[in-house]
Amino acid sequence: MINIYYVGYCHHKNLIGLELMKPYFNIHFIDYKKIPSINKEDSILIISDNINYKSNDIKTIYGPHIDFRVSATGHGNDNKILNMLSEWNVIGAANFNKNPILNENICKTDSGVTYISLPFPVDINKFIPTDKKNTGMLYLKNRSTTMNNLILNWIKEKQLILDIFEYGYYSEESFLKSISKSSYAIWVGRHESQGFAFEETLSCNTPIFVLDVDTLYDEKDGNNNSYWNCETFKNVKATAASYWTNQCGKICKSHNKDEIDNEFNVFFKELHTYEPRKFIVDNLSAEPVSKLWTNTIQKLF
Numbered sequence: 001m002i003n004i005y006y007v008g009y010c011h012h013k014n015l016i017g018l019e020l021m022k023p024y025f026n027i028h029f030i031d032y033k034k035i036p037s038i039n040k041e042d043s044i045l046i047i048s049d050n051i052n053y054k055s056n057d058i059k060t061i062y063g064p065h066i067d068f069r070v071s072a073t074g075h076g077n078d079n080k081i082l083n084m085l086s087e088w089n090v091i092g093a094a095n096f097n098k099n100p101i102l103n104e105n106i107c108k109t110d111s112g113v114t115y116i117s118l119p120f121p122v123d124i125n126k127f128i129p130t131d132k133k134n135t136g137m138l139y140l141k142n143r144s145t146t147m148n149n150l151i152l153n154w155i156k157e158k159q160l161i162l163d164i165f166e167y168g169y170y171s172e173e174s175f176l177k178s179i180s181k182s183s184y185a186i187w188v189g190r191h192e193s194q195g196f197a198f199e200e201t202l203s204c205n206t207p208i209f210v211l212d213v214d215t216l217y218d219e220k221d222g223n224n225n226s227y228w229n230c231e232t233f234k235n236v237k238a239t240a241a242s243y244w245t246n247q248c249g250k251i252c253k254s255h256n257k258d259e260i261d262n263e264f265n266v267f268f269k270e271l272h273t274y275e276p277r278k279f280i281v282d283n284l285s286a287e288p289v290s291k292l293w294t295n296t297i298q299k300l301f
Contacts, residue, residue: 001026002297005038008048009065013196017120017289024290044297051075051082059301061116064193068216069233071115072096081114081300085193086242090115092216095236105296118296119194119243121289122280127203129277130180136160137182137206139197141167141189141240143213144220147255151188151211154257158264162186167197179204184249184271186264187211190219191238199243199284202276207249209267210241211260214253243284248276 003026006018010029018027038045038058045058049065051074063071063083071082072093084090090107094100097111107115138155140148155162163178167189179185179201188211192198201208213219217234241251250267254260282288 002294003028003039003043004046005030005035005043006046006048007032007035008046008050010048011065014048014064014120016123017286020121020123020286021290021293024286024294044301046083051080059297061118061300064118064120068093068193068236072233075113079112079114081116083118084115085119086117088237088239088242089193090117092236092238105292106299114300116296116300118293119284119289121286122196122199122203122284124203124277124281124285127176127200128180129205132183132205133181134161135182136162137178137185137201138162138164139167139185139187139189139201140165142219143188143190143211147211148188150255150257151186151260154260155186158261160186176200176204179206182206184209184268187240189213189240191216192240192242195240195242198240199280202248203280203284205275205277207267207271207274207276208241209249209264210251212240212251212253213238243279245279247274247279249274 005028007030021027035045035055035058040058043059045055045060047053047055047060047062051062051066051070061081061083064085066082071084073096075082084093087105091102094107094109094115097109097113099110100107105117163182165175175197185201185206185208187198187208189198191213198208214237215234216236216238250263252260252263254263
C-alpha cells in the first residue's frame with residue numbers, strides 16, 4: 001500500500017476526502033520538519049501550499065492549495081508536478097507553458113512542469129437523497145450583481161419555489177437538508193477547481209441547471225472586480241462544473257433571459273432522465289478516486 005505524506009494547509013473537504021481514502025492508502029499528516037525522515041522508496045509527498053519547498057529526491061506532488069497564477073507562471077520551471085484538481089484547470093495553467101501535451105489526466109510541458117488532475121472524493125454516505133419534493137434550490141457564489149439580479153428577476157417571473165443559498169452565508173446542515181429533498185438546483189457560481197458543494201448536490205441525486213462562467217474574469221468578489229481581472233489571466237477558459245456529464249443536468253452559458261428560460265424549460269422537462277448520483281458514485285466516490293490516484297502515481301513515478 002502506498003504511503004502518502006501530506007504537508008501544509010488542508011481544506012476541511014480535502015481532509016474528509018483523504019480520510020475516505022484511508023482504506024486504499026497509508027495517509028500521514030506531518031509537518032515540514034519530518035519530511036527528511038520519509039522512506040523514499042514507497043512514499044509520495046504532497047506539499048499542498050508551498051511551491052518553493054525543495055523536496056530533493058522524494059517523489060513529490062505540489063497542490064492543490066497553490067494559486068492558479070503561481071501554478072501557471074510562477075513555478076520555477078524545475079520539473080515539478082502540480083495537482084490542479086480538474087481538467088479545465090490543468091489546460092488553463094499548462095497553456096502558459098511550452099508545448100503542453102495532455103494525455104488523460106496528465107499534461108506534460110516542455111517547460112519542465114507536469115500538470116495533473118487528481119480530485120478528492122465526495123462523501124456519498126453523508127450526501128444522499130431523501131424523499132424528493134416539488135421544489136428546487138438556488139446557489140449563488142461570487143457572480144456579478146447584474147447576473148444575480150437577472151436570475152432573481154427571472155425566478156420571480158417564473159414563480160419558482162426555491163431555497164436560496166449564498167456562498168459563505170449558510171450552514172452545511174441547512175444546505176444538506178435542502179439539496180437532499182430538492183428535485184433540482186439552479187447554480188449561479190464562479191469557477192471551481194473541483195467544487196465540493198456542487199458535487200455534493202449531485203450526490204444527493206439533484207440535477208443541476210448551471211448558469212456557467214466562461215472565463216476566470218466572469219465572476220465578482222464582493223463589491224470589487226475579481227482579482228482575475230488582469231490581462232494575463234482574465235481570458236482563461238473556466239467552468240463551475242469541473243466534473244460533469246449530461247447525466248448531471250444542463251449547462252447554460254447565456255446571459256440572455258429568454259435563452260436562459262428556453263434552456264431551463266428543456267432541463268425541467270427532462271428532470272426524470274438525469275442520474276447525477278450515479279455519476280458521482282461511479283467517478284468521485286472514494287474507490288474510483290483512489291484508483292485514479294494509484295494509476296496516476298504509477299504513471300508519474
